Amino acid sequence: GNSVTQMEGPVTLSEEAFLTINCTYTATGYPSLFWYVQYPGEGLQLLLKATKADDKGSNKGFEATYRKETTSFHLEKGSVQVSDSAVYFCALSGDSGGYQKVTFGTGTKLQVIP
């Protein structure tokens, strides 16, 4: 079945540091890939997405590139802010058990300190 593996956290960075959160996936066919963000006490929000190989999703300074050859979708940001502190989930959509569903990673907590 489909699966998503992302780096364990928590990740602690100083403000303005460079961020990378690794994500790799296993899926049949050609899934769409997503990053979701969850701020404290909130539900998940879609951060960015990519629907085919070599696509780059971007939003709010975050970027991720769909790499089919390495089955990866790493999240990056050049300069993090305290307000980026949240839990980040990598996810894919694809066929699973005959239904189109989204499969989530376990989440990576990011803490940015001033």
Next chain:
Amino acid sequence: DVKVTQSSRYLVKRTGEKVFLECVQDMDHENMFWYRQDPGLGLRLIYFSYDVKMKEKGDIPEGYSVSREKKERFSLILESASTNQTSMYLCASSDLGRLNYGYTFGSGTRLTVV
């Protein structure tokens, strides 16, 4: 502003009680989902529905049931609440024909069973 609304942000229930968690979406989405979120385990799918009166088991359906009498409403039922069902519950919806747009999530219901 389109959204998914969960009726309660926080609930405290006693062991053995029957608990109803309500979710309403205003986007005319066909698909609706219930997840629970626990530290270190990420999001786990409980049940989902692709149409009115239709339901499918997810990965952890034991101890839960669902009801979808109207397109916009998807209810999660804990038949006899137990302490191991203490968790954050997230509802989500998506457009059947546009799964690559991802899910829209509610803000979550934090349920404590005592």
